[in-house]
Amino acid sequence: MFTFSSYIQIAEKVAAAAGFYVVVPDFFYGDPYLPDMQLSSWFPNHLPAKGCEDARKVVADLKAKGASAVGAAGFCWGGMTVSKLSAYGEIEAAVILHPGPLSEDDIHATKVPTAILAAEIDDYSPPEQMKKLGEILSAKLVDNFVKIYPGVVHGWTTRYKDDDEHAVKSAMEAHADMLNWFTKYLKSG
Template identity: 75%
Template sequence: MSGPECCTNPPTIGSGSNNDRIEEIGGLKSYTAGLLIPSNPALILIADIFGFEAPKLRQLADKLAKDGFYVVVPDFFYGDSYVPEKSLASWLPNHEAEKGCEDLKKVATDLKSKGASAIGAAGFCWGGMAISKLSTYGEIEAAVILHPGPLSDDDVNAIKFPTAILGAELDEVSPPDQLKKFGEILSANSVDNFVKIYPGVVHGWTTRYKHDDEHSVKCAMESHLDMLNWFTKYLK
């Protein structure tokens, strides 16, 4: 389902991970940032295979919260995030994107019951696959899919909410030509979309960039701003 690029440059779990803001949302242990008040939209960040404890993912949640969003990063893997010592082939069958979609629905429903004015979801690699399965349920108003795991034309054909797709130029898992085709499919279906390919970066760069790689850092920050702008457009 996923390739070796999905496993490169793993985060150092525990390095800068703030566990002070862990709550249960939709039955899932979740890192939270910002305030959930009736006038605030909520964002759900869906991790790649390395899970919700990844420090850069939590830092991104904090950054988005400063712009007026209530942000949750649920543990879709129930404490069993992928680690390099594991076999990806044996790990994936226990963590299908379809199950992630079911959990995503529960999280979104819980957030709406708590008063979120609107809900967006951003998925990274595996997380983007989970979002694509949500299309027919209507729980969210907008999505951003970043360097997605393997998606099919059928997955994209089913998407009904405005969707931005942010990809890497050097990505065999989700190559640029395929992502551009996905944009064409969405446009043909009258779904507002935004597809952007960031030059010179590889799969996973948005949350697994190296701090000493100035170009990757610059592109990651640019992708975060593009994500913020997309959600601001549709949720505020």
């Protein structure tokens, strides 16, 4: 079962592997979405636009404290938030993992290199739509990487069974792809 600690573990792995300083703010303020909740009652109190504004404050604070390059990764709801954040050009790279429904308008507004890591089986972000978003980014001349991971479902990078070899391998591959994207854009030559 997924917990907030899953994000912490991924952040620690990224930090250890590349030496990045990683922060994991709780933009749900202690009220995460849980599988037994009604999305329609939870979502209005957790809009991605609010998450974006909260993230902008974190980015500004990091840069004020000397960070020369900032990247943002977003999972599901966070992917929608990162897509909005990418429009401001305040970060240097974005990774969006198994996003919730992404707006084409947000992708049209994106100003930073963006990787979209998506599941083959996903009603929130179907592979065809994710490929189309990559085409939009390419047409804008924004460097992008869209990858559809075969045989996995929405949430696979954080919610998988440790005894499912394919699920673990796919999640680890996505984490490596995220790390490679950030290394490409956040590490100075």
